[in-house]
Amino acid sequence: MFIISLTYTAGLEALEPHRPAHRAWLDQGIADGWMLLAGPRNPRDGGIILARGTRAELQEQAATDPFFQNGLSTFDLIEFNAVRAAAGVTLESLLA
Template sequence: MFLISLTYTAPLDQLDRVRADHRAWLDQGIADGWLLLAGPREPRDGGVLLARGARAELEAKAATDPFFAQGLSTFDLIEFVPVKAATGVTMESLLA
C-alpha cells in the first residue's frame, strides 16, 4: 500500500487550468482499481492519494498525473504495510 503525497510547485491559478484533466486522471485511477482515495491537503499546497500496487507501477502512473506531467507538482511515494483498520474497513477490501 502506498501514500502518494503531491506537492504543488506552481500557483493555484496555474493548477486550476488543468484541474479537470487531473480529476479525470483520478477518476481513471479509481476505475482501474489502483487508486483508493484522493483529496487535497489542507492548506491547499498539495494532495494525498492512497494507492495499491507495485512501486514501479505506481511511480509510472503518478508520473502521468497532468499536474506532474506539466511541471506543476512533485510527488513522493511512501510505502506502508497496513496492520490495523477501523471497524468496517477490511484489509482484504483495501488490498484486493
C-alpha cells in the same frame, strides 16, 4: 500499500487550467483500481492518494498526472504495511 503525496510547485491559479484533466486522471485511477482514496491537502499545497500496486507501477502511474506532466507538482511515494483497520474497514477490501 502506498501514500502518494503530491506537492504543488506552482500557485493554484496555474493549476486551474489543468484541473479538469487532473480530475479525469483521478477518476480513471479509481476506475482502474490502483487508486483507493484521493483528496487535497489542507492547506491546499498538494494532495494525498492512497494507492495499491508495486512501487514501479505507482511511480509510472503518478508520472502521468497532468499536474506533474506540466511541471506543476512533484510526488513522493511512501510505502507502508497496513496491519490495523478501524471497525468496518477491512484490509482485504483495500488490498483486493
